[in-house]
Structure formats: structure tokens, C-alpha cells
Amino acid sequence: MSIEIRPVDPHDESALRSWWEVGRSATAVRPGKPWPLWEQSRVSLPADNPERGIDLLVAADGDDVVGSGLLTRTLKDNPHTAMAFAYVEPGREREGIGRAVVGGLEAIALADGRTTIQSEAYLPPGGTAAAEHFAAALGYAVASRETIKELTLADYAARRESLVAEAGDAAGYRVVTFDTVCPDEHLVSFGRLLGMLMDEVPLGDLDLESSEWTPDRLRAAEQRQVATGRHVQTALAIAADGSVVGVSDVRVDDTDHEHAQVGITLVDPAHRGHRLGLLLKLATHDLVRSTYPSLLTVDTSNAEVNQHMNAVNEALGYRHLETLLELQKRL
Template identity: 70%
Template structure:
């Protein structure tokens, strides 16, 4: 087969555009917004990220790009892991291109001393045994966790808004603080403490991930990167009676994609659970999105199928499941 697998620099805009086109075509049959808009990728992919290293890979046949891949490497913690993704142009599937891309991505990961590679496969809701899952299994990837991909139409949220506020008022003694991307100084350290609990508190299944530490300096660096790429992280914090951050949630909207949002994180400190703070915070962030982005049509989120609490919160907000996400993992 006369297909070459090559790495390329994301600052090469012609190559990046061809790479983006392959991924766009490969995901076109999925519901929701499975692939970022070109302007988002054009800005974000070449911009340095203090949290993650990125390697882009292309499958080239003559003068055509027929496959695309990327390796994402955490730079702060979980240095034994990498995320790998491969896409093949729909008219070139079943030619072995996907296999060669995955093999190259694993070589890249191993070359950076990563011993665990994680990936994703998307299926119809509740599905199993489809092509992506079978391909992953053939490449040696196990299913480490199952998640539900959900979509919320903002018109549905607005219709439910008053009932949500009535069913989940802010608990006595607590207050909600909101901000766009940059956390107020007075809450920065406590917010970082809460972020450090995230991986320990969310259901990870068999995913080989370790806890993180979020210093004020790390948070500020991550915020600067979000601002640089035009991403608004619309955040709500629950402030406990003692002034500590008891919970956090956010919705993310890009300047280059003002009609679509994405939930980033939602976490409530175990010491403050049982007060419906998750629903309070998610309602607050969606209020920010509706107020600030009048053209916003929908918001996506995902959570583990076993996370019954968060599933109930999302159902109350009006989310509906559009896909099943398989979190995949392979030990090299």
C-alpha cells in the first residue's frame, strides 16, 4: 500500500486544514457536534498548552491526506498515559490505514515513555459490537468505562428554568459566585483544592488515572490559554458558610462557535453533598450561557453510565442521550 504515515507541524496551515477535513468527514455521520469547527482547530491546535503536549499524524497517499491521527500527552500528572485518536476518510476505510495510524500513534506514545494509551469509541445509545468497538478490540484496547453523551437544547432548558429554581434553591448559608474563565483571587486556592479532588471523585471505571494538584499558578496558566484561544469557561462556584469552595461547574463556549457549548466539569466536595448543589451550579452556568450567548442552540456533556446522581441532574436540566462513549485503554 502506497500510503505514508507522517507527523506534521500544526503551524503548517495547509496540512492542518487537510487533517481537519479528514476528521470532519470521518465523524460526519455522528449526532451532535462531534468535530470542532475549522476556526476552532485553526486557533487552538497550534497554540501552546501548558497542560498537554500534542503530536499530529497524517496518512498520505500521493498528494492526498486520507487519514488523520493525534496523540495527546498530559504534562502535569499521569505522565504514564497518552490519549490517541485515529480517523480515516470514509472512502478509504477497510484498507488498513486505521491500523497503521494507531500503530504510529502508539510508537509516538512509547517514545515519550508512556505505558498506557487511552482512546474513545462512539456508538449509538446503548449500542455494542459495532465497527469502532470491534476495531478497538482488534488493536488490543479494552473497554475501561462506558459513558453517555448527552445534548441539551437551550430552548428546553429555558422552558424548565423556573421549575428548576424552585426545586433546587441555594441552600441556607451557601452562596453562588460566577465568573467567565478567570477565578476571583479570593477563591483561587480553595478552587484549586476542589479541582484536585476531581479524578478521585468521578467514576473512572478501570481507567489508569491518578489524582492531580492544582496550584494557583497552574490555574492561572490554564486560564491564560483559554483566553488566548477565545474559549469562555463560564463557571459557578458554591461557597460554603466557612468561605471555602464546596462545588464547581462550568459550561464552555468558543468565540468561533457561539451556537454550541460544552460542559467541562461538575464536582461537589463530598462534605457538602446531599444539598442539590450540583443542580444549583449547573443551572447557574446554563443561565450564564443563555444570558451571554443569545445564539447558543445546544450544550453537550458526558458522564459515566454508573453515575446515577449526575444522570439525574442532567435529566432534570433536559439533556437527552445521543451516543454511548466507550473509554478505551491499552497497556503497551
């Protein structure tokens, strides 16, 4: 066997489809919806994005594509890091293909001056998987542990009335909802809150730093979402002085109105203790239910140490699907 690592041009739809097929096959054994639909990938991966650099690789055995890899690099924040993902065609494991793909991704990261590589491994609840041992063998340490959860909308509907009563009306606050594009009057304050994200979410040992979200940067990010067919159904908590003090969102692609994913949930520490997290999640889940009547499930993930948010999600009806290991390696 002679494995060749080749770059993939995301604008070459045939080559991109071969890359995508390996990832789909490699993740098919996982529960939930672990791999995006082709119609979404073919639009989002070639799209111009000044915030993110991507590199795609395939491992070829002659004419057969037997492995694939993805490297993403943030271009405005955390310039020392990159995210690497490797996939191997089922039945071709333990042939050195995954190791060759990871080596190719790490070489690209090093050439770009990245000194920390992050990745992920997915395990069944309370169990282990080959990916965990593969990562350890390549020098990737566990930096944080998360739980991936799934909510069926039918279960949410059955719980909603009691949750609304529990959340109350959060006196002194109001909730504003929108689809992807933030109202002008909240834009600056929303950016201030987003800039707190990396300082407030549990990161474990992940080597990540906070970022600044200016109005121009926010507007550009929104337009990229619109251009690639992604709707970010968002709820903001507004304090009495008009400032944005909380946010939660659920993301739905135009290509898939059956499955959605929670993006972020964040409440300013100075305004915690008012059940704003639950109130915001109720608002976004109600919004996606009314906007997408065919929606079946919503996925989310939270750090295991984030007891408060885990409790909120369990109250909503989310159930543990997988354990996510956030991995990290210093190059």
C-alpha cells in the same frame, strides 16, 4: 496501495487543514457537534501549552490524505499515559489505514515512555459501531462507559422555573459565577477542589491519578483559554466559611456561539446532599443563556454509573445522543 504515515507540523496551516478535513469527514455521521470548527482548531492546536504535548499524523496515499491521527500527552500529571485518536476518510475504511495510523501514534507514545494508551469509541444508544470492533481488534479494552447527552436551550427554558423551585436556596451556601478567570479570593480553595477531581469522578478502570492545582498553574491555564478564544462560564458553591465546595462550568468558543459543552461538575463529598450540583448547573446554564442569546445546544457526558448526575442532567432536559466507550491499552 502504499500508505505513508507522516508527521504534521501544526504551524503549517495547509498541512493542518488537510489533517482537520479528514477528522471532519470521518465524524460527520455522528449526531451533535463532534468536531471543532476550523477556526478554533487552527488557533488551539498550534498554541503553546506546557500542560499538554500533541502529535499529529496523516496517512497519505500518494498526494491524497486518507487518514489522520492525534496523540495528546499530559506533561505535568499522569506521565505514564497518552490519548490516541485515529480517523479514516469515508470510503477508505478496511484498507489498513486506521491500523497504520494507530501504530504510528503508539510508536510515538512508547518513545516518550508512555505505558498506557487511552482512546474513545462512539456508539449509537443501545447499539454498536465499527469503531468498537476496531478497537477491540487492536487490544483496546473498555475501561468505562459514558453517555453523551445534548440539551436544547429552548427545552431548558421550559423546565427552568420548576427546577429552580426544586433546587431551593441551599441555605448556608452562596453561588459565585465568572467568565474563565477565578476571583482572587477563591483561587486557592478552587485549586484544592480541582485537585479532588480524579478521586471523585467515576473512572472505571481508567489508569489516571489525581493532580495538584496551584494558584500559578490555575492562572496559566486560564490565560491559555483566553488566548485561544474559549470562555469557561463557571459557577462556584461557597460554604459559610468561605471555602469553595462545588464547581460546574459550560465552555463556549468565540468561533461558535450556537453550541457549548459542559466541562466539569464536582461537589466536595463533605457538602453533598444540599442539591448543590443542580444549583450550580442552573447558574451556569442561566449564565450562558444570558451571555450568548444565539446559543442553541449544550453537550455533556457522564459515566453510566453516575446515577445522581445523570438524573440531574435528565431533569435539566438533556437527552441521550451517543454511548461513549472509554478505551485503554497497556503497551
